[in-house]
Structure formats: structure tokens, C-alpha cells
Amino acid sequence: MSSDDERGAPDAPDAAANEPPALPPERPLDMPTQPLKSWSKADVRQLANPAGWRTPVVSRLFVATAAIAVTGLGVYQMYKVVEVGGVTLLEWALLILFVVNFAWIALAFASSVVGLVALFGRPALKQPGLPERLTARTAVLMPIYNEQPSRVFGAVEAVFEDVKRLGFGDHFDYFLLSDTTDPDVWIAEERAFLLLREALGSDARIYYRHRAKNHRRKAGNIEDFVTRWGGGYDHMLIFDADSLMTGHAVIALAAAMEADPDAGIIQTLPLVINRNTLFARLQQFASRVYGPIIASGIAVWYGRDGNYWGHNAIIRMEAFxxxxxxxDLPGEPPFGGLIMSHDFVEAALIRRKGWAVYMLPQLEGSYEESPPSLIDVGQRDRRWCQGNLQHSALLGTRGLHPLSRHHFLNGIFSYLASPFWMFMLLCGIALALQANFIRPEYFTDEFSLFPAWPRFDAERALQLFGATMAILIAPKLFGLVIHLMDGPARRAGGGFVRIVVSSLIEIVMSSLFAPIMMLVQSGSVFQILLGRATGWNPQRRDDGSIPFVDIVRRHRWHTALGVVTLVTGAAIAPSLVAWMSPTIAGLLLAIPLSWASxxxxxxxxxxxxxxxxxPEETDVPPIATAAKASAKRLAEAGADEGDGLVALHDDPDFFRAHERMLPPAPRRARGVIEPDRVMAAAKLSEADHLSEALGWLSPKERSVVxxxxxxxxxxxxxxxxAPAKP
Structure with missing residues (x-):
């Protein structure tokens, strides 16, 4: 397209020379590594407003008392089920596993009761009011990793415009922080950034930074921002690549942080929107109907000792x-090395320093998306599983608040619950096998008037099963009640009958998906315990199905286990099949369920x-409509397309803009040879034309170029x- 003279002339005019830089001047801020093994009370900051710090003693006592009482009753009933004729070793194992699993659901039940009381007679979400003014500066951070540029940049544009429309634009700067490793996606991000700058004007404070090496992943991405530009901002509002927030919510979070000088992190409840596949719609419905009850419950009794989910939250820069x-943790992955689930740890360390960490669960206008299928959730959970199990190495961290340790334990058990459930089912099957096929030993070495033989109180077992299901489903029923009491939400969600039917569908489908996820998560736990670390692949955002062959490959062993369980149960006792019918049904239908998901x-x-x-489907939030329109415009302008090297070669203006966005080249140490750079230079030097070079360069070499x-x-x-041959 361009001759050597045009592209290589030293005096060629730079069309981008007068454009604003991609990044503002750096304002460094020190971010020291925090110790885990040493801590002193002298390291805790003094409260700026002690009178504003309230510990929710009553709600915590209620949750603890209710959870212990419900667990105690359940354990007593389970003991009475198995103690008929004496308790055998297998029955003790079954009882212990039951205690662990039942305590988990009892705590969730008690927390949801608090949420029901907090929301009863009130709307689950409410529009925040606007403050008269803001005084602080906030950086809105969007970390991205191999995402579709038009979607991400379109969302940022929508938020920017909404905040500006409300008259608070001067208080917010926007940073798109790229850790993208795909060279073509990286160049597409730069193209989208330039298109966004063109649309919003040269004075728009929207910035873009790409890291050549994504050291420490997302945590390192945020840390890089803090240490380079953090000194210029009072707060930072963290997004994920699928996050979206209304201008009202953004401004309300900034105002809440300004009003509370002791707040370190203020978290919102992101609702799932824009989902259309079957599985994603189930998650979307559950998030909207049941999510507020769960969030309100933990917000009340956690109080100012809460947790952080890594996005849709505002953080005080000084605290962070x-x-x-x-x-880094000592040892090798999966338990050592880089801290994977960094958000929990950041919240715990910030709380240790004396800052408050809490949630505003009723803040309307905080949104996210969810994975489109069961397999996608399983892939994401594999990474989360490693991060949560890794927190076992952090339980002994000095100076942590007890609830911070509870958050770690809660995350750990959220994945250990699956193998515990699986072991409980296997233990039940083993007991049934023993009772039906192994002859009792009536004359043992120990004196006893009666043989020790597994027997069950069938009627009490059935009652316990019903009570367990009721406690398990109760949080969903509480959420449904609150949702139905909210007139506008009820009408926008299709009315009373449709919402109730939808809840029944969600409960049934979740029950069928649960045993599949049990095995998926159990497999992840076992792999991690065997020392197999996971990678960090980008999450699929778009709706769409997975090839059926892949679905069969992923779930063939789940289906086989369902067949074995059905046959074994039928051979032992029909009552066992009835007791395990939800689990058996889910496993037998694993392949079609995963396909349908x-x-x-x-x-x-x-x-x-x-x-x-x-309700957000019937009355679509304007911010979602704006983000979709922006993404469409950017996609139609070519923000997502093309070969990166071809784009740089063919467009001189874009080439010069790309050069201006590159950081200064690091000085190479003498004698240190970079193989990828050497190979790329050799291939480019020997190539006769562009197509030849593109065919020779590997993806890593493309990034180096x-x-x-x-x-x-x-x-x-x-x-x-290729030059014409003479």
C-alpha cells in the first residue's frame, strides 16, 4: 500500500502527533507487600469516625444461634436414624459427613432469614439519589484479557456518557488496562480505543494501557495501575470485562465512599443481565429473585467486616x-506461588489495617453477565476452586478479623462441599450393600447381647430428608416472597403466576444440574489436591452452544456413573433409588442437560x-441499551476484525498511533539474547514480502514485533x- 519512501522518510508528518496521549502523566504511589506471619496492633489505623462504626451483634448472635440450633436438630435426627441397633463404623462416617453438609446449609438458611427480615416490605433494589456535589477523584478501571474489544469499550463508553449526562463527569477518569496476550486482539483494542477517543472527543479522560507481560495476572494489573497512577486518585472503581453500571450507581458509590472516611471497600450486588441461553437464563433469574435475599442477609450480619468479590466495587486508594x-505464597502451585483468588485476600488485609469492608446490597444499577453453559461454568469454577482452596494457606495469617477467616473457610468449603456430598452418597450406597449382601457377624470377639448391624429408622429418615430439602430451598422461597411483594418488579417479571412457575422450573433444573456440578467440582478438588494447577483462560461471554462431541466427552463418565448407581440401587432396594432419584436423574441426563444448558x-x-x-428484560436499563449500541457501532467500524500486523502495515496513521502507545523499550542486558526477538528479526529480514513474513512468524514472535x-x-x-520476477 505504501512505498518505502512514504513509510521510512524521517521527515514524514506524524498525523497523530497532536492527539492526546493514551495515558496521563504518572503519579506513583507506593504499594508495599504485606506480611502474613507478623502483625501488631500498632499497625492498625485510628478510626476517623468511631461513632459511625457499629458491630451488628444481635444479627450475628441470631445467625450463630440459629445455625447451631438447626444443625443440632438435624444431627440429632440423623443420629436417631442410624442408631437403631447400634452405630457401626460406616454409620459414624455417614453421620459425620451429614454434620458437615448440614451445617453448611443451616448457616445459609439462618443468613437468609436475616435477609428476609431486612427486606420484608421493602423493594429489593432502589435507585440511588444523586449527591449535591463530589470532591474526590475516582479512577474507573476496566482490566481486560483477550476480550472482544467492541463489547468492553462499548460498555465503558456507555458508563462515561451516563456519568457525564448527570453532571459529574469531571470527577471520573477511565482506564482500560489490557493484559491481552493475543497479538491480534491487542491491536484490535488499540483500534477500538482510537475509535472511542474519536467519538467522545479529544478531551475525554479515557485511557488505555497494554502490558507486554501480564505479571501476576489481574492482581498485578491493578497493582501496576496503583503504583504508576494511584497517587492521582482518591478512589478506584473496579470493573470486570462483563461489568456495567449506571451513572447513578457510579456516582452513589463515590458519594458513599466520601461520606464514610473509614470505608476501604464498598461492594455492590451485581445482577446478571443480557443472558439468553437456558443455563444463563436460570442464573439470571436466580440472581434477580434470590440474590437480594442472600446479599441482604450477609450484608446485615457481616456489617463492616465484609468481603470483596473483585469487581463492581469502589476502593479507597489509600486503603488498597x-x-x-x-x-507470593511459599511453595509451588496449586497451593503456593501467585495468590489466585486475590479479592478475598485483599479484603481481609484491608480490614486488618482497620478499614471497613461492606456491601450496599440494595443499590440499583450494578450489572454483570454470566457464563452461557454448564461446561463454561465448570471451566471457570476450576480456576476459582484452586484459588479458594489456596486460602487454606492463609488461614493462619496474623491479625485477621475472625470474619475474614470465616470468608476464607466459606470459600474453601464451597468447593469441598461437593466431594463431601459425593462421599456421603457413596457411604449410603455402601451401607445399603452391606445390609443386603453381607451376612452379619453375630458372634464377635467382643461380648454383646445384640449384634452390631446397620439398621435405619426409615420413617425418621424420610422426615429428615424432607426437612433438609425445605431448609435448602427456603432461601429461594424467601427471595420469591420478597420479589412477589414488589409490585413493579412482579409486573415487569410476567406477573404472579409466571414468576411462581419460573421459580419451580429453576428449582427443578438446578436440582438436576447439581449432581453434575458435584462431580465436576469434586474432580477439580481432587486434581488440585494432586498438585495439578490450572491456567487462566478468558471466559466465554457470548451466547452459543458447544460442539456435541465435546459435551459427550466431558460428561460420558458422569452418565456412566448414573447408570451404575441406578443399577446398583435397583439391585439393593427400590427405596434407595427413590432416595437418590434427583442425583441419579441428573447424572443420567448429564449429556442432554449440558447440551440444553x-x-x-x-x-x-x-x-x-x-x-x-x-424486570430488566421488560424494562431494559438505558445503560444496557447504550452499551449495546456503542458495541455495535464499534464492531461495524471494524474494531474487532483483522490481522494486527496487516493493520499496522497498511495504515500509516494507525502505525504511528501504535508506536506512540508503546512504552519506552527496556534496556537489554549485554550478552542476554532473546530468542523470539532474534528469530522475528531474522524472518523479517529474509522475507521478500508481507505475506511471506506473516506465514513465518509464530504468535509469540508476532507479539514481539x-x-x-x-x-x-x-x-x-x-x-x-512478492516483487515481480524479471
Missing amino acids: AGGAGLP GHLGAGLALKRLGLMLI MQDRALLDLLVRLPVE
């Missing part, structure tokens, strides 16, 4: 820089019937086509 510097048509069919509707000004100069001097 001074208290959340993460060390990512099926767009199934989800849309429910939507057309008015089922699984949420894009980061190196000298190699880029070699690239753009290549002709597009």
Missing part, C-alpha cells in the same frame, strides 16, 4: 495501596412464553506482494 500488597433456542423459547423473565519499534520498521518496509 497501604494494605493490600499481596505476597448452552442452547440459545431453549432459553429464548422460555422468554417468548414469559418465563424466567426479570508489535512491541519492538525496530522490528516494526522492518515490517512496514516489506512490500505487500
